[in-house]
Amino acid sequence: MAEKEFAVLTCPHCGHRQEREIPQDKCEPFYTCDGCGQVVVAEDACCVFCAYADKLCPFGHR
Numbered sequence: 001m002a003e004k005e006f007a008v009l010t011c012p013h014c015g016h017r018q019e020r021e022i023p024q025d026k027c028e029p030f031y032t033c034d035g036c037g038q039v040v041v042a043e044d045a046c047c048v049f050c051a052y053a054d055k056l057c058p059f060g061h062r
């Protein structure tokens with residue numbers, strides 16, 4: 001079993017930072033910000049982690 005990995009996402013709308021688990025088996029194209037409640041969509045990346053987090057998803061390491 002792979003260990004759980006967490007990244008800190010920074011909301012592009014309000015700047016709120018929140019920790020979120022990085023799914024190891026799929027890409028996550030959007031998430032809901034805890035700060036402003038808006039749905040944050042990754043537009044130029046495979047997922048929200050590659051776009052807005054301090055770590056890349058497992059699929060972004062290619």
Ligand SMILES: [Zn+2]
Nearest residue numbers: 011014033036
């Ligand atoms: Zn926000």
Ligand SMILES: [Zn+2]
Nearest residue numbers: 046047050057
């Ligand atoms: Zn990614």
